Amino acid sequence: MTSLMMRGEFPSNGSLEIRCPRCGGPARWEEPFEFISTARRARMPALEPGIKRWSGWGVRERFPSLMAWRPPKGGAAYQLYRDGVVLCGVCHHAGKHRLNWPADALFGWSIRGVPLWAHDREHARVLLHYIGGALRDPLRHPRYARSLRKLPATIIAARNRERITRKIQGTLRDLGIPVDAPAEAERGTRVQAGQTG
Numbered sequence: 001m002t003s004l005m006m007r008g009e010f011p012s013n014g015s016l017e018i019r020c021p022r023c024g025g026p027a028r029w030e031e032p033f034e035f036i037s038t039a040r041r042a043r044m045p046a047l048e049p050g051i052k053r054w055s056g057w058g059v060r061e062r063f064p065s066l067m068a069w070r071p072p073k074g075g076a077a078y079q080l081y082r083d084g085v086v087l088c089g090v091c092h093h094a095g096k097h098r099l100n101w102p103a104d105a106l107f108g109w110s111i112r113g114v115p116l117w118a119h120d121r122e123h124a125r126v127l128l129h130y131i132g133g134a135l136r137d138p139l140r141h142p143r144y145a146r147s148l149r150k151l152p153a154t155i156i157a158a159r160n161r162e163r164i165t166r167k168i169q170g171t172l173r174d175l176g177i178p179v180d181a182p183a184e185a186e187r188g189t190r191v192q193a194g195q196t197g
Helices: 121-132 143-147 158-174
Strands: 002-008 015-019 026-030 033-034 051-054 056-063 078-080 083-088 094-098 107-109 114-120
Touching: 094 114, 107 121, 114 121, 121 143, 121 158
Parallel strands: 002 078
Antiparallel strands: 015 026, 026 083, 033 056, 051 056, 083 094, 107 114
């Protein structure tokens, strides 16, 4: 079976929030295809519309008018989080886009020369409350625990905490996103709407 390759750490839902390449506004970048493994193939009807066959995988085109499925040449692996579709709610642009991560990230900051970015608004809110929180237990945020464990010491250092939380709050407010605790945030965080830690 030909494999799927993924660059870096990305969410499993195939969606990121980026800056629109046309207007610079907030947009979504979407993986254009859904891959159905051979383990799930038994549940996939043989002639289900929209399913393409590729080397033991079922491939569903999520945006067939924008990106049609073309198997990689020479038996190469398909590269996830590379070529996808951008959908902008500001200028209504919908088209193909080669992801340049983290440069394309809608949520990105530099803290003493160390880059910090979030996949989407929920990830940004988790970073805000994790970094500014009194309890920094990554397991309180199971979906993000792996990336929280990998935050550089510069990012979580007490001396940078206020600067980082102000930057994240500023970005969220500029985009009209509430800075309250994310759905899976821990109790007792020091950062709340209108405060910095």
